[in-house]
Amino acid sequence: MGARVITITSGKGGVGKTTATANLGIALARMNKRVVLIDADIGLRNLDVVMGLENRIVYDLVDVVEGRCHLRQAMIKHKQFQDLFLIPAAQTRDKTAVSPADMIQLTDKIRSEFDFIIIDSPAGIERGFRNAVAPADEVLIVTNPEVSAVRDADRIIGLLEANNKGPGKLILNRVKPDMVRKGDMLSAADVTDILAIKLIGVVPEDPTVIPASNSGVPVILNENSRAGLAFRNIARRLNGENVPFMQLTEETGFFQKLARKITGGSNGH
Amino acid sequence: MMQDQKVIIKGIRDGLLISLSPTEEWLAITAELALKIDQQSAFYAGAKVTVDVGGRPVPKHELGTLKALLERRGLTLWSVLSDSATTIDAAQSLDLKTSTANPIPGRESSEGSETNPEEAGTPGVLVKRTLRNGRVVRSDGHVIIYGDVNPGAEIIAGGDVIVWGRLRGTVHAGVDGDETAVVCALDMMPTQLRIAKHIVVSPPDKRRKPKPEVAYIYKDQIVVEAWKY
Numbered sequence: 001m002g003a004r005v006i007t008i009t010s011g012k013g014g015v016g017k018t019t020a021t022a023n024l025g026i027a028l029a030r031m032n033k034r035v036v037l038i039d040a041d042i043g044l045r046n047l048d049v050v051m052g053l054e055n056r057i058v059y060d061l062v063d064v065v066e067g068r069c070h071l072r073q074a075m076i077k078h079k080q081f082q083d084l085f086l087i088p089a090a091q092t093r094d095k096t097a098v099s100p101a102d103m104i105q106l107t108d109k110i111r112s113e114f115d116f117i118i119i120d121s122p123a124g125i126e127r128g129f130r131n132a133v134a135p136a137d138e139v140l141i142v143t144n145p146e147v148s149a150v151r152d153a154d155r156i157i158g159l160l161e162a163n164n165k166g167p168g169k170l171i172l173n174r175v176k177p178d179m180v181r182k183g184d185m186l187s188a189a190d191v192t193d194i195l196a197i198k199l200i201g202v203v204p205e206d207p208t209v210i211p212a213s214n215s216g217v218p219v220i221l222n223e224n225s226r227a228g229l230a231f232r233n234i235a236r237r238l239n240g241e242n243v244p245f246m247q248l249t250e251e252t253g254f255f256q257k258l259a260r261k262i263t264g265g266s267n268g269h
Numbered sequence: 270m271m272q273d274q275k276v277i278i279k280g281i282r283d284g285l286l287i288s289l290s291p292t293e294e295w296l297a298i299t300a301e302l303a304l305k306i307d308q309q310s311a312f313y314a315g316a317k318v319t320v321d322v323g324g325r326p327v328p329k330h331e332l333g334t335l336k337a338l339l340e341r342r343g344l345t346l347w348s349v350l351s352d353s354a355t356t357i358d359a360a361q362s363l364d365l366k367t368s369t370a371n372p373i374p375g376r377e378s379s380e381g382s383e384t385n386p387e388e389a390g391t392p393g394v395l396v397k398r399t400l401r402n403g404r405v406v407r408s409d410g411h412v413i414i415y416g417d418v419n420p421g422a423e424i425i426a427g428g429d430v431i432v433w434g435r436l437r438g439t440v441h442a443g444v445d446g447d448e449t450a451v452v453c454a455l456d457m458m459p460t461q462l463r464i465a466k467h468i469v470v471s472p473p474d475k476r477r478k479p480k481p482e483v484a485y486i487y488k489d490q491i492v493v494e495a496w497k498y
Contacts, residue, residue, distance in 0.1 A: 151402050154419050158401030194419065196399060 002111035003036070006118050006238070007136035008171075011152030013123030015144045016173040016203070019213055020231070021120040022050045023220040027235030029084035030220075033115040036075065038087045038107075040132040041122035042097060045089035052079065052216020053086055062090035065102045071109055083114075095127040100134030107135040116238075125159060133160065139168035140200065145175055145186040150194055157197060169200040171234060176205045177248040201234035203227050204248055276302045284317030285344070291323030299335060306342045314343040319350060326355035329362055336363060393428060400424070400438065409445075420460055426450070435479070439463075448486045457482035457493060467491045 008021045018041075025037045039047035042062060048054045059074040064087070071087075078084035090097065107117050121132030133139065139160055143153040153170070160166030172188050179185035188202050206227035212219035220228040226246070233243045275298045277288040289298050306313050318339055327335075327349075336346045349360035349367055357367050393411030402421030406412055411428035422438035424430050429451050430442045436454035441463040443450025448465045456479035458471050464484065469491045481496035 151421055155402035155421065158404050161398075161401070196417070 003034075003107075003114040003117045005107050005111070005135050005137045006116060006140060007121055007132050007138075008118065008140045008142060009121035009129060009132060009156060010123065010142040010149070011125060011129075011156040012143070012149045015142050015149050016171075017123075017142050018047050018050055018120050019209060019218070020140070020142050020171055020173065020203075020234075021047060021118055022213070022218040023228070023231035024235050024238070025051075025084060025116075025118050026078075026081065026218055026220050027232050028116050028118075028238070029078065029081035030232075031235065031239060032083070033239070034083040034113065035081075035116045035118065036085045036087065036110060036114050038117065038119045039089040040098075040103070040119050040128060042089045042128065043091065043094045044122065045091050047120050048076070048086060048088045049216065050213045050218060051086055053088070054216075057088050060088045060090040061106075062093050062097045064106060065098050071106065095122065095131065098131050100130050103131050104135045125155065129156075129159075133163065133165055136165055139165055140171055141168050141195075141197070142171045142173050143191065143195075144173055145180070145188075145191060147186070150186065150191055154195055157195060167197040169198045170195060171201045171203065172199065173203045174205045175202055175248060180248075199245075200237050201230055202245060202248060203230040203234075204246075276305055278305060278313075281319065283319060283348070285313065286319045286321060288321040289323070289325070291325040295325075295327075295331060299338060302335075303338055303342070306339075306344070310342060316344050318344050318346050319348040320346060321350040322353070322356055324352045326353040327351070327359055328355060329359040332356070332359045332363060332365075336365075391428060393426075399434065402438075418454075418459075429453075451483055451485045453481065453483040453496065455479065455481050457484065462491065462493075464491055469493075 008017050010017050021037055025035050028035045037047060037051070038061065039045050040061070041047070048057060053076050056076045059069040061074065063069045064071050064074045074087050075085040076088065078086070110117065119132045119136065122128035141153050141156055143149045157167050160168055170192065172191055175188070176185055180187045188199060192199055204226050206219065206225055208222055208225045209219045209227050212222060219225045220231045222228050230246055233246065236243045275290045275293045279286055287302065289302070320335065332349065339346045347366055349356060349365050351357055351360070351367070360367050391410060393413060394406065394408045395413045395415065396406055397415045399416035400406060400414060400418045400422035402419055405423045405425070406414070407425045409427040411430065412424050412426040413431045413433070414424070415433045417434040418424060418432055418436045418438040418440070420437045424438070424440045425444050426442050427445050428443065428447065430440050432454035434454070435456040436459050438459065439461045440452055440459050442452045443465040446465050450464050452462060452464065460470070462469050462471070462484055464486050467486060467490060482493050483496055484491055484493045
């Protein structure tokens, strides 16, 4: 059985694609899965930075595609996990250096040796997006609870459906439960109401995410981080486990409302 | 066919064709018919008569009276033309024909299509899924969406637009200037709604309850009202 190729995309930039890719990759590796991460954002690479592997890059994706090195030579092994690899993007080229067919060929070469191949898509809907999506068996769409991000996610889902890759599953990132409760932010229900696709995870806003990414040690390795827990849960769901959704206080079910009344509305986390 | 005249009598291959106004009062018509025949009784005597009553429903007793009226003047009623099922039934029960042997010029379509119960309808396209951001549906006819129309999606139709779902994108009905075009949706909240040359946007009403609505042009502007059923 070959690897599942999962592409992480969003349309809009800055919603957390790279963060999600890095964290899910590590989470799956911690579950003893063999994982390859591919940075498809040629010209604007940063998955290597977030993974803390920038200084180990010798060859990149474009070198592989253009035959300057063997695929294995471009796969950087993670410092901590033996079965986690990164294929970095080229920094000096642009997206036209790679074609969708190249991406399919490349993933087919390594499918048999791994459990998961996770592709970090660039923002936008042009060549880079098409490259990232071409080899995908499954697509995860990352969005934020903001109208503009949700619009872009909707566009992306439409494009995926048109290419028989859709509809994909949704990661709602950077949710602020307090703001949702006040009605100042879209809730998970508001977002899925518009997008009408399956939610695979809700990640709360967490101040530990950015310093973790900056230091090259993704937040998932911080056992106390709620965002890290949310990503771990998503990885388990990807692996077929049935993991209940975290209780963000945005939940407005009967028991949550009741609990809030009883505790006088101060049951924040 | 019958303009303003109550009674028109003319010769056809099968004899006489008497066309009776379908709107004037029946008694007035039959009185006028009797008068017209009496004025030239010798001329009309012995003729075979086909009566065309258009869409008027003529019950059996009235048709019987008409038949007797003609017979008293030496004319034979043998055929009745009508679009009304009542009249046709009445004619058949009096053993009268309901067509002529030869098509009558002016009474256009043959009997077959006159009584055809099928509506011709007008063409359109059906899209059986949600239209997401960036999707466009164009048609010279009507557009029917079975699903939502999300913000950023666009529908451009020569005719009407029907959304069985939530309408949140942009929609233009009657794009070639058809002011009778309508737009309806189960939840009408379009980014922009256009009918022919008119444009409106949805009011920013947060507490609205979704309900089926119809938009159309009334007194040169677009009005939206709840669907009455």
